[in-house]
Amino acid sequence: MKLSADMKAFEERLGHQFGRPELLLRALTHPSMSSPTREDNQRLEFLGDRVLGLVMAEALLKADRNAAEGLLAPRFNALVRKEACADIAREIALGDVLKLGRSEMMSGGRRKQALLGDAMEAVIAAVYRDAGFEVARDVVLKLWGKRVETVEADARDPKTALQEWAQARGQQPPRYQEVSRDGPPHQPTFTMSVTLESGETAKATAGAKRTAEQTAAKTLLDQLESGSA
Template identity: 45%
Template sequence: MDLSDKKKGLQLKDLELILGYQFKDPHLIRLALKHPSVVGGVNDSNQRLEFLGDRVLGLFVSECLFLKFRHESEGALAKRFSSLVKRDALARVAQNLGIGPFIEMAPSELASGGRSNPKNLADALEAIIAALHLDGGSDVSRDFVIRHWGPLSEEHIQPPSDSKTVLQEWSQKQGLGLPVYSIVSRSGPPHQPIFEVEVKVSGVNSVRGSGTSKQNAEQFAAKNMLENIECNN
């Protein structure tokens, strides 16, 4: 978007109305909307904010589920959590809010449908959450997450399938057999180990994931492979 400062200001006000928050530091929200395609370095795009926003979102979605589903096990809550923080869920929230038109990107990215690309929408939304958190504090970011993810959590009467189950169902449907998981490394102290696991599916590039247990690492590996498959389709 080649916008004048005046037009940027008007667009910022429009977005603030959508978000229900007025920024004290407008630079934060403008940075949150800056796709990597328009800048030369990672510090000039929304990637660092996306990193923080992912963690902020995870914290408050976890809190929401913990308080709302008081009688569910840790495993059931984890399945709900995975469903609510995956790319599809973020893209859906971003689409409902109308975030796409505000994302600044290179003409080539724009021409390829970049403002409706689920990954771009999800990344921008995570960056916006981080901007809200940095500018307004945890109360503002928590309110935003609960307001938009709370209703989504109600849609899942039964916890959704976990990443390993989804990957297994996909690979069998494609006639590729079962995913094979193997431990690549184990590091850290005995009381707090970190496992790295590799998952292989016939005809698909192998992917790794890390976690504090073998099962947790397998879930992350499966999640990463599913995201790679989604990006390539």
């Protein structure tokens, strides 16, 4: 099987040339494009999540040989969560080569964080299946770069950090609500609010509910830390 020019260019950005290019094609095929003769990337995504986890666990242990599990766990979560995978996917323009059905393409699928994160995990699995763990580890470490060394010791996502802030003060978990939904049906934007039991609140708008919630949580955390909430 020969890859197209754009797929060859993606191989270069990824840093791996496939001996079995059908694995790469499968990794980039969203379920909206699957058919009896075309497998989608969901099974590879499942595997890639585990490969990425092992690579990051090993890398963190090596980067800080004295860190306790309580410090390693939040760093690990920050490096493997879907947002981090989506960031890497954007850096190598993975969205440009995603195989999407028409409806998903019309709804801006090439920019969706969840789709990019899932596909990045699937691509990692494809490299692993194509060339083994050591090659997959090298590819992942090259793509993640200095993130492993610079990830913050307190690298929790904003929603988790805000929940821990509330629990430490005897409050109920933060409450998230959809304030509004705007834009066309194929590309909506969501405004979400987060409110603490003690009354502090913040809002944010984004193209996905989860992203808006994370941004609202970060905004409220920043306000709490600065004393302006």
